[in-house]
Amino acid sequence: MKLRHLVCACALASMSFAPALNAQTIETERADIELQTVAQGLENPWGLAFLPDGSMLVTERTGTMRKVGADGEVSEPLTGLPEIFVRGQGGLLDVAVDPNYADNGWIYFSYSEPGDGGNSTALARAKLDGKALVELELIFSQQPKVSSNNHFGSRIVFKGDGTLFLTLGDRYSRMDDAQTLDNHHGKVIRINTDGSVPADNPFVDTExxxxxxWSYGHRNMQGATVHPQTGELWSGEHGAQGGDELNIDRAGLNYGWPVVTYGEDYGGGKIGEGFKKEGMETPIYYWLPSLATAGLTFYTGDVFPKWKGDIFVASLRAETLSRLDIEGERVLHEERLLADELGERLRHVVQGPKGYLYLLTDASDGKIIRIAPAD
Amino acid sequence: MKLRHLVCACALASMSFAPALNAQTIETERADIELQTVAQGLENPWGLAFLPDGSMLVTERTGTMRKVGADGEVSEPLTGLPEIFVRGQGGLLDVAVDPNYADNGWIYFSYSEPGDGGNSTALARAKLDGKALVELELIFSQQPKVSSNNHFGSRIVFKGDGTLFLTLGDRYSRMDDAQTLDNHHGKVIRINTDGSVPADNPFVDTExxxxxxWSYGHRNMQGATVHPQTGELWSGEHGAQGGDELNIDRAGLNYGWPVVTYGEDYGGGKIGEGFKKEGMETPIYYWLPSLATAGLTFYTGDVFPKWKGDIFVASLRAETLSRLDIEGERVLHEERLLADELGERLRHVVQGPKGYLYLLTDASDGKIIRIAPAD
Structure with missing residues (x-):
């Protein structure tokens, strides 16, 4: 594995930067685009975050984090990660760079943490010293730990007020836990960036x-982002068979899983009581059949002016990048991109500092792909 | 033509009522359905309305109206229609039965009216005496008449307050007229059922x-219905190439055509200034590529309990029946029905008195098709 990456890195370094996958111009509704391979040979890349110098941190679910230069060079695995439970959907998951990174140097990452009782999703932070992660701090650990290989979430999103959100799956075997507040299964949590609890969280005074x-009744959210104007948290949730959801996650609200859902159990069994129930939130939009929605982001850049304000949603099973035209809290229209031209499971979509979109393909030979305007 | 209909009617009369098109059960997201042919041999049927006894009035765009018995028997053409301009998209269009039909016997129909300067859409009413339309009254005539074979609208919708809406196309050659209030091109109008103008219309005091x-900036609306709870008018609008719209048409508002649109001219030319502009309404939802949306209706019946509150939209080009899951003013999800199982251009969808849905296929051998639950 290490050798393969070294070879890849060298091969890339000797190629021109970000070569087009092929000469194809892809015509979409509002932009002609091309796909450029930034890096390849990554093992199931899961999270991607940009550092101020334009280089990237990328996680591999198999338990490694690497730095990828703006020139596409892929580093050796960074050292200093904690012990990680790598099995099923578990492993090293999201990565995020502190909004004040230039001042404090903090890098955050979520991962499947082994421990008493099984495993759960944890959030840690550390600083980067060359190729080593140092000053490691565990700032959150999902309770309780259970024996499960599934539904870890998780995306890390900064709210912009010194706190962050972390999305947490229901662990699959414990779906009913999503409806009770004595555990972290099927929840969005909000904490200060040092792991302490904000005094204005919705349940701080609830016995x-x-x-x-922050919110509950969730299943497994692998996409989350903050609305660029309203500051609210928008998340994408893997539904059961059918019924992937787009939600606005508001303080203290119940998003219904597993009581109300648009999906059914894999294999066909009925789940819950139907689609709607008093006191439970209806999504903004849902996908049926499921796309298996993963990472998502609002587009705010200048490179694709006609995409401004749209949400992009990466999907695994459907192998598409959905563009949702958003007006207020309404989805006016969905365009599904790349199913024919790329045909790869997509784990994440991130907007880079210059306004390009970056995709992570979920494969043992995973890639970072840049979407650029066609010449 | 007459003979063919007689043969069809007799053939149908000797068959069991509403035979299934075939034995196929069609599984959809929320109901297993089957398709039953109620009547056939209709020439481009356009409008359908139920009489209190369960029989139907159906218009043929080619200029005839017929009665179809609850047993499927198709009558000879009714007599007493006015002169109709039958060419291109013009002809006999929608038909509607007065909400107080039991008391007053009024039947309304829209059609392309020839006259000085060309033609335009008109609305008349009459009473049914056996197979004759009598007491004919012209209650509205779109101004001005122009030489055009296209974009006549039109759907007739009762507001529930003694007034009705009529949707009117921009006549294609006069799209810019949609932005000015001195003409009826690209407008929704609201009149009392006798043709007089309600005193509370939005522009009665505008010089x-x-x-x-009622509203303006429209292109060509072949679908319109009133929301069963809010009483507001929802309409479907044929966009240019791309950009069919679903709108809530509110008093005095401008829906943007041809200044803002999601479509482009057929052949690829740019239209207007983009997607949005201050003072112009954004649709609830849009289709790109266009389906060529035609009739639409909210489902309020009991036969398909999981469809309650959904909007069904018939489409011509896409040959689908779209089911839109509506929450408030949001489309949460679209399901496209029947493209594979029927494969016919659909002009209209109407809910019958018992809660079944009825479709009109747009063909020279057009059908009335009933959607029923599969056994």
């Missing part, structure tokens, strides 16, 4: 409730 | 504005 909880 | 106008 028996875990104070980190 | 130079035609007082029938």
């Amino acid at each position: 028996g409730a875990l104070p980190e909880i | 130079g504005a035609l007082p029938e106008i």
Whole structure:
């Protein structure tokens, strides 16, 4: 594995930067685009974050984090990660760079943490010293740990007020937990970036409730982002068979899983009580059949002016990048991109500092792909 | 033509009522359905309305109206229609039965009216005496008449307050007229059922504005219905190439055509200034590529309990029946029905008195098709 990456890195370094996958211009509704391979040979890349110098941190679910230069050079695995449970959907997951990175140097990452009782999703932060992660701090650990290989979430999103959101799956075997507040299964949590609990969290004064909880009744959210104008958290949730959801996750609200859902159990069994129930939120939009939605982001750049304000959603099973035209809290239209031209499971979509979009393909030979305007 | 219909009617009369098109059960997201042919041999049927006894009035765009019994028997053409301009998209269009039909016997129909300067869409009413339309009254005539074979609209919708809406196309050759209030091109109008103008219409006090106008900036609306709870008018609008719209048409508002649109001219030319502009309404939802949306209706019946509150939209080019899951003013999800199982251009969808849905296929051998639950 190491050798393969070294070869890849060298091969890339000797090629021109970000070569087009092929000469193809892809015509879409609002932009003609081309796909450029930034890096390849990554093992199931999961999270991607840009550093101020334009280089990237990328996680591999198999338990490694690497730095990828703006020139596409892929580093050796960074050292200093904690012990990670790598199995099923578990492993090293998201990565995020502190909004004040230039001042404090903090890098955050989520991962499947082994421990008493099984495993759960944890959030840690560390600083980067050359190729080593140092000053490691565990700032959150999902409770309780259970024996499960599935539904870890997780995306890390900064709210912009010194706090961050972390999305947490229901662990699959514990779906009913999503409806009770004495655990972190099927929740969005909000914490300060040092791991302490904000005093204005919705359940800090609720007896028996875990104070980190922001919203509940979720299944497995692998996409989350903050709206560029409203500052609210928008998340994409893997539904059961059918019923992937786009939600606006608001403080203290119940998003219904597993009581109300548009999906059914894999294999066909009925789940819950139907589509709607008093006191439970209806999504903004849902996908049926499921695309298996993963990372998502609002587009705010200048490179594709007609995409401004749209949400892009990466999907695994459908192998598409959905563009949602958003007006207020309405989805006016969905365009599904890349199913024919790329045909790869997509784990994540991130907007880079110059306004290009970057995709992670979910494959043992995973790639970072840049979407650029066609010449 | 007459003979063919007689043969069809007799053939149908000797068959069991509403035979299934075939034994196929069609599985959809929320109901297993089957398709039953109620009547056939209709020439481009356009409008359909139920009489209190369960029989139907159906228009043929080629200029005839017929009665179809609850048993499927198709009558000879009714007599007493006015002169109709039958060419291109013009002809006999929608038909509607007065909400107080039991008391007053009024039947309304829209059609392309020839006259000085060309033609335009008109609305008349009459009463049914056996197979004759009698007491004919012309209650509205779109101004001005122009030489055009296209974009006549039109759907007739009762508001529930003694007034009705009529949707009017921009006549294609006069699209810019849609932005000015001195004409009826690209407008929704609201009139009392006797043709007089309601005193609370939005432009009755605006100098130079035609007082029938309810909303403007439309292109060509072949679908319209009133929301069963809010009473507001929802309409479907044929966009240019791309950009069919679903709108809520509110008093006095400008829906943007041809200044803002999601479509482009057929052949690829740019239209207008983009997607949005201050003072012009954004649709609830749009289709790109165009389906060529035609009739639409909210489902309020009990036969398909999981469809309650959904909008169904018939489409011509795409040959689908779209089911839109509506929450408030949001489209949460679209399901496209029947493209594979039927494969016919659909002009209209109407809910019958018992809660079944009825479709009109747009063909020279057009059908009335009933959607029923599969056994």
